[in-house]
Amino acid sequence: xxxxxxxxxxxxxxxxxxxxxxxxxxxxxxxxxxxxxxxxxxxxxxxxxxxxxxxxxxxxxxxxxxxxxxxxxxxxxxxxxxxxxxxxxxxxxxxxxxxx
Amino acid sequence: xxxxxxxxxxxxxxxxxxxxxxxxxxxxxxxxxxxxxxxxxxxxxxxxxxxxxxxxxxxxxxxxxxxxxxxxxxxxxxxxxxxxxxxxxxxxxxxxxxxxxx
Numbered sequence: 001x002x003x004x005x006x007x008x009x010x011x012x013x014x015x016x017x018x019x020x021x022x023x024x025x026x027x028x029x030x031x032x033x034x035x036x037x038x039x040x041x042x043x044x045x046x047x048x049x050x051x052x053x054x055x056x057x058x059x060x061x062x063x064x065x066x067x068x069x070x071x072x073x074x075x076x077x078x079x080x081x082x083x084x085x086x087x088x089x090x091x092x093x094x095x096x097x098x099x100x
Numbered sequence: 101x102x103x104x105x106x107x108x109x110x111x112x113x114x115x116x117x118x119x120x121x122x123x124x125x126x127x128x129x130x131x132x133x134x135x136x137x138x139x140x141x142x143x144x145x146x147x148x149x150x151x152x153x154x155x156x157x158x159x160x161x162x163x164x165x166x167x168x169x170x171x172x173x174x175x176x177x178x179x180x181x182x183x184x185x186x187x188x189x190x191x192x193x194x195x196x197x198x199x200x201x202x
Contacts, residue, residue: 010155017148032138
């Protein structure tokens with residue numbers, strides 16, 4: 001819950017949210033074919049000058065309990081191991097072992 | 101036959117007219133030639149809020165007594181290890197640093 005990696009990831013999320021609008025704007029401008037080339041270049045430079053941690057691709061959906069980066073389900077925000085533990089105890093509403 | 105090509109031309113013109121009228125009424129952005137456009141990037145909605153609210157708030161962090169107690173436990177554990185001689189080494193003396201300096 002208070003892993004070092006979770007804290008770093010939260011920092012990245014905050015930065016990404018802060019720069020989101022600007023980032024979208026610069027990217028849109030630099031990809032518009034109707035604009036003159038120097039305007040596109042300028043916007044491309046501005047886009048690259050933004051901090052790296054403000055990109056959404058750097059954000060990783062970690063498990064909320066253990067901080068595991070792989071096998072994390074978006075619906076529950078937990079990794080598969082914790083999911084199994086919680087579901088077996090019955091703490092997840094509407095989740096039961098599949099058999100058909 | 102020229103009559104069928106005339107008919108197809110008229111049909112195409114009609115469809116184009118309808119599309120343009122629809123765009124002006126509803127405010128759509130038209131791109132009949134299919135060129136690259138920035139509209140694709142601009143039309144998506146923002147996801148920032150959803151991204152930020154991934155980690156739930158840890159209520160233990162708000163209670164100062166709990167925070168202080170945990171910090172105290174961490175420090176006392178560190179002290180115990182140091183007393184035994186098992187604490188962290190000085191800077192530049194660890195296994196990796198020694199290998200690098202040699």
